[in-house]
Amino acid sequence: MLVIAVTAHVAGLTMFAAFAITAVVAITWWALLTFERKKFVAVTAQPVDWARELREVRDSRRVIVGAFEIERRRIERDLHDGAQQYLVSASMKLGEASSLMIDGTSTPGSDTALVTSLLEGAHRDAEEAMRALRSTVSGIHPQVLADLGLLAAISDMVERSSVDVAVHCPHPLPNMPEEVAATAWFFCSEALTNVAKHAPGATATLLLAADADLHISVVDNGPGAVRLRNEGGLVGMRERLAAFGGSLELVSPDGGPTVLSARIPLLLTPTNETNP
Structure with missing residues (x-):
């Protein structure tokens, strides 16, 4: 029991x-x-600072508008200094030739030679205007970028550049959105323009690499002392990069070298996401 x-x-x-x-x-x-x-x-109940959110959106839009305005001014300047002056010259030559053909008071032989010379000059001006227009259009968006990709477009740019540039891309670049590739191309173009302007005769190295971001560095052995200036091309490029969440860094001590670097988020869609 x-x-x-x-x-x-x-x-x-x-x-x-x-x-x-x-x-x-x-x-x-x-x-x-x-x-x-x-x-x-407690976390979700925290009040949202709508004023700060609105201020950030407004600042972001201002940056984007500023970048587009700088680009518009560049295109306007290129058209004025390039195609427009050749078209005006061609128009004046054609007008003078037309006047000579209508006015029959001078010696026919001399008029014919002068008209021929004017027409040939107008033809040359028209060809120069076409070349200038093609250059401006290429500066807006190069066709090789859309056809062959960023590396090929940069290589084509380097071949036509007055700067001696060595391009290095250790690993294949991933596919990237068109707007990212275009921004990268413009950055390289502005960087080489900057080298040609501030360090004529210098050599440069251009490095391309990618992880979650696209990284570009342009290094030249010029005299250095390059600074960001308001309304300058580099400031406009910094604004363009900021619109994508990217950044620009400039290191240029007196005596050089100058290192200009850009970081651009690739904005790639994760593999587990599909379009609706």
Whole structure:
């Protein structure tokens, strides 16, 4: 009887212990859930600083508008200094030739030679205007960039550049959105223009690499002391990069070398995401 009583007592204690442990676990679990719920409510209940959010959106739009305005001014300047002057010259030559053909008071032979010379000059001006227009269009968006990709477009740019540039791309670049590739191309173009302007005769190295971001560095052995100036091309490029969440860095001590670097988020779609 004693054994049965002890056994029953132990069984009761075991059941009580099991119940107690279950109760402790349940209470602990409930407490953790309550804590996490309160923490979540506390986080989500924090007031949103709409004024700050609106200010950031406004600043971002201002940056984008500023970048487009600088680009518009560049195109306008290129058209004025390039195609427009040749078209005006051609128009004047054609007008003078037309006047000579209508006016028959001079010697026919001399008029014919002069008209021929004017027409040939107008033809040359028209060809120069076409070349200038093609150059301006290429500066807006090079066709080779859309056809063959960023590396090929940069290599083509380097071949036509007055700067001696060595291009290095240790690993194949990933496919990237067109706007990212175009921004990278413009950065390289502005960087080489900067070298030609501030360090004529210098040699440069252009490095391309990519991880989650596209990294571009242009290093030249010129005299250095390059600074960012308001309304300058590099400031416009910094704004263009900022519109993509990228950044521009310039290191140019007196005596050189000058290192101009850009980081551009690739904005790639994760492989587990699909278009709707």
